Amino acid sequence: MHTKTLHQAMPIVATALARKFGVAVIVGGTQAQTDGRTIWLPDLPATSHLRPVAWGFLAHEASHVRHTDMAVFQTAGAASPLRQHLLNILEDIRIERAIRHQYPGTRATLERVIDWMLAEGQLKVPEVDAHPARILTGFLLLSLRARALGQTALIPHATAAEQVLRQTFPASLVHRLLGLMSRIGALTSTAQAAALAVQIEGLLEEEAKTPPTHQASDGDSGQSDEANDEEAGQGGPGVDPETVETDAETAADTSAADGGTNGDGASEQYDAEHPVDQVRQALAATADDLDGDLFEAVRQQLAELTAEGSSPLLLPAAEEANADALRGRIRLAEVQETSRTLITRLKGLVQASRLDRPLPVHQGRKLIPNRLHRAGVGEGRLFARKTARTTPNTAVHLLVDLSGSMSRQVTTSMRAYQVALEAGLALALALDRIPGVSVAVTAFPGESGDEATVTRLLQHGQRPAARAGAFAQSPRGSTPLAQGMWFAAADLLLRPEPRCLILTLTDGEPDDPALALSVIAQCEQAGLELSGLGIQHDVSLLFRHSRVIEAVDDLKQALFGLAERLLV
Template identity: 35%
Template sequence: MHQTLEHAFPIVAAAIGNRFGISVSVGGTKAYTDGQSIQLPGYNGSDPQYQHYAWGYLAHEAAHIRFSDFQLDFGDSVLRRRICGAIEDVRIEHELAKVYPGTRLTLAKMVEQLVSEGRLTAQAASDHPGNVLFGYILKRLRAKVLGQTVLEPLVDATREALRACFPRGALIRLEGLLSEVPEGLTCERDCLDLTDRILAMLEEECTEPTNTSASGDSDSDSEDGDNATPEDDNDSSDTNTEHEDSSSSGSDADGAENLTDPGDPAPSDQDDEPGNESAGADNASSGTDQPAQQDDSATPSLMDQLRITSEQDLEQDWFETAKSQLGLTPDSAEKCTLPVGLFPKGSRLVGQALANRVEQNSKALRVALQSAVQDHRQNRPQAARNGRRINPRRLTKLALGDTRVFCRSGQRVAPNCAVHILLDKSESMGETLVIHGEEVSLLTLALEASMALALALESIQGVNPAITAFPGANDESVHQVLRHGEKVRDNLGRFSVFSAYTTPMTQAVWFAAAQLLQCREPRKLLLTVTDGVPNDLPGTLSILKRCRDSGIETLGIGLGVEVGHLFPVALTIHDLAELRPQLFALSKAMLLAA
């Protein structure tokens, strides 16, 4: 059975990362990001549930890399950091969806997966108050701003828990503050400022008796009278008597409404006491609040609980959950690795010197290649039996019974193709040779030949060249010397690369294939120049076969080594002085084969 690359996990991951402008690598057993690139595990299956987690995680982390600051100081408050993170997550995902609308559905599918598996649940009134607050903000913003409607039942349930734990006035003011998301936020600093305003508002509502009284006005007359008792010190004794008489009934009504939850504000303004207990305290003290003060010394206030909230008190970050679901065991992780593409930090002067040598020594070869391709593309007139234009030179053929006297333009297929040159720069490529009396490294020869070919190809309409050198900074990366669509002379500094490390050809072919499959050209050529044996021969053979099954033509040039067992179209060069002419000849044959 043919196994193509069309929906291969590493290829799709690379395509998504390229669309976001983010470097993505695939390999190993864990998912993580370093703030510049994203690493996904070496998964190569087609499980849709796994892919929901992978693409959601990828989109979310790409949004962080593109839009987040990473430099803010959150202090020691865990709750402050997590609430700011929840608001920032919504902001950046909203911004990403403006540029890439499909990410809204991608992230929604991941959230649906979490809910369906029971990994996301509503907060309860018995939960830590910090967790109730955090969970409500996170779910409410995601449901309303990002359109993740699967969360709406969880939002409703968590809202009930919030009502049981916090003063009513705090809920009203919280909704007003959350309405600023996302339009009122432009950066992560704005998210932190909003978080600080939310926490400051809660401190006001939970500690000031006036605000607690005001929050009770909208509930019932009995609550109003109850909450007013400790404040109206200048009222008449009759009024005070009425308030005291209604204090007990007001407390009972309030406790019943909130299911006697410990977090609901009681008439004695103690936010952490159960309604039943505060009612009993009021009756026993005949309007005094001395017992409530004694309870304060034994039980932390609501704000104290919020201040000392720990990471264990809050639900796990959703994308940490997704990341844990992406983890693989060493036995289940595929050997296929999509390396990260880096830009070599070379000298433009070195690249310019290389270009000068190429210009002097390869002009004739470039002209010959360009002429051959252009000549092949010319539409030569063909004789036809019908048409709109007569060829006078063929009129004499009528006497012989040949009626093909009309001219018709011939249709020839242009070499509309993408060519990706994969250049081995392992340590062995640093070997020094003497060519025409001049000492030169094998890598320099290969770079010159590759640059000359790229210069020739980029001048031919319909040909899209690229050059990738492998390995890059290590065996898990490659150097993008020239990307598809770029010009050689605009990127001369990238041609200043040096030989190092081994020959991770499997990973390099994965990377090149991912780049080729994103090109619009219908024909795709992968040309590999190497002087050694791949680190993982079975893996290299497997990915090369998948390339061919996916329509990518694979060619190989061995520098002093046989590569026919790797590539169906292969060339071995023993006289390295002939590298450039042979490379041009092979490229010409492949371009004209269309």
């Protein structure tokens, strides 16, 4: 484990952000990647300088998961390497604008990634002798991020990149390109971003057909350039005036930065030998001629710098258990007696605990006999008034061990895993009837026996009776208790209830006792309350509060004893 403060642990924070963004995240190992649905992050210590980078990567990839149509993106990008790179730049800008609108805090998160990339030399101004396609895309990336996203740290780089762009490409192309750039604020879909990439590529194709002798300078472009200037200034419908500069402003900035026109109105001159050739080279660019995806550098850096000393603990991914209706009815019938008994006893227990001693008051309907003698000395508070406490307001997570050893026979008719699943369902049914209690049930390991997964039998807010079929599970794999508790802790630390409890039902030692004890210690430090229920096995070395079920007949009393401590 990288941190002794569970609230700061990478998997906990990442899970919280994932729920906030509505995406799936797996933390552990050394890879930072996404498949378009799930995002993987390495586990980093709380003190790592890469943590802000990882959060920025998560925010960026989450915005892709939420807003990018991958089918459109892949189809449109397959047209040419240049088209793919243009689309990637435009789509990155569009989806980051979208997630910033939904979650304003991501603006600072993403800017910290840019600051890190600048410090690491990952973002640079294209050299004058670089491939024309790299000059074009490098300018677009820097300029759009500086102006459309307001990442002001990039403004000097964007200004310098524009100088290089103007030295490389014809003035008419630059003017028209700036006009198209102003449309970035109006993009609302991947398809629109792809269409804009096609338009930019189309500018190059048109320019490549223009004879060199017809290349106009800034000073003699005449009515055509005036029209282009108007296009750049207006920028099409829906342009965000706060984040997009007009072509006239951009041209003025550039003129001030690189000398622009001289005092008598003479225009800037371009090298007449190669502007069309440069355009043609840009159109013919291969993947090797272009820089890689901006966040690909982040992925690589996270992988390289976390390859050594990565956490041995992976926050498991959750798989949903299928709830078979027929098996659910059978399972409900099996636990009906146990659950009814628990419900009756727990309801009575909670109701009794919610009533305080009678409060003495000056008036009422019921006298307090042992206070009547005080009337002679002027005491007027002789009547009783009961005050109700608030509901428990508690979240409970039940963990059920389904390791291979749970297949052993504990009675002539039942195996250990059947006892555990019956206990879990019975307690979930009982707790669900208690106002102010939310319950979830998870089995570990997952159905494949892999420690990297757990099986969700019941989530908070679901009715246990409707999920009874999910409790028809079988033993598999070993006993990754640390991973199971890690998952339960991540779940509970994101709950609104002030009191959170983990109850573990198991029959043996964990795969890694030291790691399990480390997770347990961190859970306790984070304020989570833990209890263990051992099935013919003493778990007191793991849990401060524990019970042992020696026989199935002990199940009801053991469950009630634990629930009593948890709820009262």
